[in-house]
Amino acid sequence: MSAWLNRVHCEDALHGFARIPDGTIDLIIADPPYGLGKDYGNDSDKLEAAAYLRWTEQWIDAALPKLKPNGSLYIFLTWRYSPEIFVMLKQRMTMINEIVWDRRVPSMGGSTRRFSSVHDTIGFFAKARDYHFDLDAVRIPYDAETKKARSRSIFVGAKWLELGYNPKDVWSVSRLHREHRERADHPTQKPLEIIERMVKASCPPDGVVLDPFMGSGTTAVAARRCGRNFVGFELNPEYCELIETRLMALDKPEEAA
Template sequence: MRDEFDEPQPADTAETTVPAGTAVLAEAKAEEAGASVVVRPAAELPLPPSIELWNRDFLTDVANLPDASIDLILADPPYGLGKDYGNDSDMRSGEDFIAWTRGWLELAIPKLKPTGSLYVFCTWQYAPEIFSFLKTRLTMVNEIIWDRRVPSMGGTTRRFTSVHDNIGFFAVSKDYYFDLDPIRIPYDAATKKARSRKLFEGSKWLELGYNPKDVWSVSRLHRQHAERVDHPTQKPLEIVERMVLASCPPGGRVLDPFMGSGTTAVACARQQREFVGYEINASYCAIARERVNAIAVPVAVEPDSSVPATTTATT
């Protein structure tokens, strides 16, 4: 499928185009190679061929995805809490929201390979109904609790303050793909020393680290966070990248039916996984595109003797 954001490729010249955020590195490489560099905003660049970003509704475009073609579905859909995503996509609640959730899950699940799996973010208000439904279609592997590290600043006085999101981890079968090694958490030096008895010598878990537990304490992206973009419920890359590394094989394909600002696309681009994502908000699609291209590594080209080796930056 062609990315509808794609633009015609420029003719071969002595210039190489790089994301604006990598201008310093690009200019250094250009000077070293005697090449010319044009620095343009990342949003104007063509995407890597392994990354597909679609400004479309997944529910109406899902037929374009072949069945059993996806290794991992990573879904962060509307929670049914009335958030403003520039449209009315989160205005459903109660039984209407549950029915809508079942509908998109019924469409998404057949796209998984026999070794595939699914992570779905949700809130405690609807997690029981969503998980109960998924258990009729898939094998439940884990419920993960994301502790958002929300600081204590008052809040409700009629119940305990909610500071977590629920994440359901499900698989098509017991033969699902899962690679623990890339996501192991290293032991600190003191812990390793305390467990340095001969009984533990050579143990893989001691050298490489331990298995992440099912409570993930990762700070939410506050407004001043360097990773934060203009999206109200952006998820931390640390969480999404852990899912991609553990549950999608190298070179495998990830589907995100509700792409938002493109965090899953960024994780896949960084970790050499293929990606296809859908998002109905064009502004969020543009942000996702810029984020993906901003991590591209610029490559200097050989200079053309007929063209002066100058560096031009455009904003």
């Protein structure tokens, strides 16, 4: 097994990409700093707009050669920068979807000078038309009432009815509040439900998922739980320790991911 595989390297991805041979990654899941001044234990999220976009282009151009010809990319973004970054990526890949993550933020407080922002934007891009996508792995089952309503003979045995429907491009999944059983000590941790959907749909079994900004390690946990390999990078040593703790917990029966 390659020395770089199934490891989170505690270093800057821009340096660490050199560890990974080109054309070896099935899926990139990127949750970079949003350029909003969050505290990740360093200054990684404190760039001005122009510098932030230059940095984004730099890491994208370093990461994309690592993808296999039929590989794909999901990138989490804020609405503030998604238009510019989507244009940047569309010059390099084919855009498959813009996904809206509805974080289910309670209707309380917020600005009085604009509408409250309660979503993240996710871009789904592919290198080629034959990109890997396993819809059956992520179908959402219909409830018994819906199945009963589709009991006419023309529906009997229909695959879509038995396996479920295609997830839409608005994903309503609660953010991880402080009391959530998944929650680790990280300010922008993403739910496993979202990351596992990406992994199951866009990375084949035994494939490799790359996360350039591992954060709390949810991509590594999701890959392990879904039978995929992973590789990632994280600047903050404390988060690197957190990731190792979460991965070790997967081997314990009482683990709650």
